[in-house]
Amino acid sequence: MSFFLPTGVRSFFSFEGQRAFAKTPRRRDATPRFLMFDAYYFSLLLGLREGRLGDANRLEAQSFFDAYPDNYRAQAELIAGLLVDSELRRLQIGIGDRADIERQMVLLLDLTSTTRLSGHGDQLLNRYAVAGFDVLQDGIMPPDNLEDFLVAYHALWAGKDPAE
Numbered sequence: 001m002s003f004f005l006p007t008g009v010r011s012f013f014s015f016e017g018q019r020a021f022a023k024t025p026r027r028r029d030a031t032p033r034f035l036m037f038d039a040y041y042f043s044l045l046l047g048l049r050e051g052r053l054g055d056a057n058r059l060e061a062q063s064f065f066d067a068y069p070d071n072y073r074a075q076a077e078l079i080a081g082l083l084v085d086s087e088l089r090r091l092q093i094g095i096g097d098r099a100d101i102e103r104q105m106v107l108l109l110d111l112t113s114t115t116r117l118s119g120h121g122d123q124l125l126n127r128y129a130v131a132g133f134d135v136l137q138d139g140i141m142p143p144d145n146l147e148d149f150l151v152a153y154h155a156l157w158a159g160k161d162p163a164e
Helices: 036-050 070-090 098-108 119-139 146-157
Strands: none
Touching: 036 070, 036 119, 036 146, 070 098, 070 119, 098 119, 119 146
């Protein structure tokens, strides 16, 4: 698996011109920093909720992570389940259509993978992150700091105007 950031994510999360991203936190006892994967995850969740795929051409050319970072490894099954759910909704596969559900699960999942996703599932996950980043950009202004972002993201998620 390779995770690719949607283009524009790095500049959106620049936080007052400072480099907001860290590959991993500096020390275990230090306050965790905002990780590149955090930005990916926030975008991904919005894309999965919307059930929309973004354009694969709007992904950065180079991957930024090849597996889930430590803080996200325990979420592999949850993310895989959210992907399956989003794909079933996007493809309008009903809960009673067991054969189509099974086909999609076989297509999307690989339980031997660290992400629990197949190559096709990995590609779709990145495309959902692109669509989610579009929702994020349309819904809120680039944040000056992490705290303001979290408040605006919560409002966006709840369907409220983040500017209020």
